[in-house]
Amino acid sequence: MNKKIISLLAAVVVSLPLCAQSELERVLESVEQNNLSLRAEAYAVEGRTYEARMGNSLEPLSASYSTVGESAGEIGAEGELEVSQAFDMPWLYAARSRMAETRAKQYETEYLALRQQILLEAKEVYLELCVLHELSALNKPRLAAAEHMAELFATRYDTGDATLVDKNRTEFEYLLLREQLSAVDLRIIELKSRLADLNGGTEPECTYMMPPADVPMPLDRLLADWEEYAPDLTVLRLEHQSADNDVKVSRRQSWPKVEIGYKYEYGDGRNKNGLTAGLSIPIFSNRHNVKRAKAMEYAARTSAEAALAEQRNTVTELYMRTDYIGRMLGSFSTMPDAASYTDMLGRLLEAGQINIVDYYSELDTFFSTLETRMQTDLEYRIGLARLLVIYM
Helix, strand or coil, rough: CCHHHHHHHHHHHCCCCCCHHHHHHHHHHHHHHCCCCHHHHHHHHHHHHHHHHHHHCCCCCCCEEEEECCHHHHCCCCCEEEEEEECCCHHHHHHHHHHHHHHHHHHHHHHHHHHHHHHHHHHHHHHHHHHHHHHHHHHHHHHHHHHHHHHHHHHHHCCCCHHHHHHHHHHHHHHHHHHHHHHHHHHHHHHHHHHHHHCCCCCCCCCCCCCCCCCCHHHHHHHHHHHHHHHHHHHHHHHHHHHHHHHHHHHHCCCCCCEEEEEEEEECEEEEEEEEEEEECCCCCCCCCCHHHHHHHHHHHHHHHHHHHHHHHHHCCCCCHHHHHHHHHHHHHHCCCCHHHHHHHHHHHHHHCHHHHHHHHHHHHHHHHHHHHHHHHHHHHHHHHHHCCCCC
């Protein structure tokens, strides 16, 4: 891994408080250890790294042996053995070595990009599960109150103290709320299944308590860190560096190969041996190779520049949106407690100070506002998670 990335990650870890080793951190650690896609990619990186190094090996050793004679009975009376090895120029091996090293870094960075993508998805799933569990807990008193109202107005209808419209309204509200909570439960099941998939097939043990929100950073620092540490951009820069090395390799491949060997001859009562040497000059085979490498280098450089500009715009847009959502959260800070507010409305209704229409109107408005606050908080946290994913 790049030393700068290691230093950055170490600095972030040291700067976190002790409580930061929260349930979320443990879940992410578990996903990183157990995710099957990450395991497969780790093996693939190792294989591609060896493949890149194979291109800088010596050519196969060449050996030939021949034997002749003037007649079938004399076959083997004369013969020769020749062993030879072809070599490229030393600077060509050096250029290939640099290119293989660059590609190895590229493969490792591709693994880091996949790791960040998987951990970000796991974090988003976890945060949504926290909100859904909170929403489910929030609506349990509301469901109990709705059931109580349905039973109360059924009794009042039997005694003639309530109309059929009021009785039906309370029953319908109770059934509708049960259906809404069932949809929440189904979504929880779906997200837990996805988290289990990310964790290698087993759901991590957790209670889904919402962790403290991430701390936002200034936009200029984020843009600088994204440009330097974002794996996707690093991969493109390494691809450009690899393409530049390919240009150097292609140019040096126009130099001749040297072939050195040993030759042994026997026959006519005398044996002879000695060294052999030769040159292989690629006059025509390398004619278009340099042009190809230059074109690919230009394409890689342009792709890296385009990706950088696009990512700066994406990060800036996400930052502005997340900042706006964060400021919106301040408008929900004065809301009362849900349980006490529900109890108050229930007492007013039972005392006859408000009618059934006002009761459900106030209740629906209050809980809709609460759910909006929770959804806004989730969007804010997910926005921060996406902005700070390069530090994961």
